[in-house]
Amino acid sequence: FERFLPPEERVPRLGHGFPPAAVLMLTGDAARGRSVFFAEGGAQCATCHRIGSEGRELGPDLSQIARRLDRAQLL
Numbered sequence: 001f002e003r004f005l006p007p008e009e010r011v012p013r014l015g016h017g018f019p020p021a022a023v024l025m026l027t028g029d030a031a032r033g034r035s036v037f038f039a040e041g042g043a044q045c046a047t048c049h050r051i052g053s054e055g056r057e058l059g060p061d062l063s064q065i066a067r068r069l070d071r072a073q074l075l
Contacts (some may be wrong), residue, residue: 004056015022020072020075022073023075024071024075037049037051037055038054038055049062050062050063051063
């Protein structure tokens with residue numbers, strides 16, 4: 001029903017064609033990122049990836065990803 005709300009009341013979403021520079025200006029929230037990464041029924045990142053000793057080893061281990069890639073590359 002969100003499409004029936006006035007634009008100023010809608011939850012902002014990235015969707016297609018979002019401006020990367022605007023996203024890169026946002027500050028991160030490690031606790032929220034962790035909950036998204038490990039949440040069941042959500043993004044399900046931990047189904048394939050590992051951070052530290054948590055998650056699975058099907059995909060690449062993401063424990064040190066920030067040492068290899070900067071924020072723009074991760075985005």
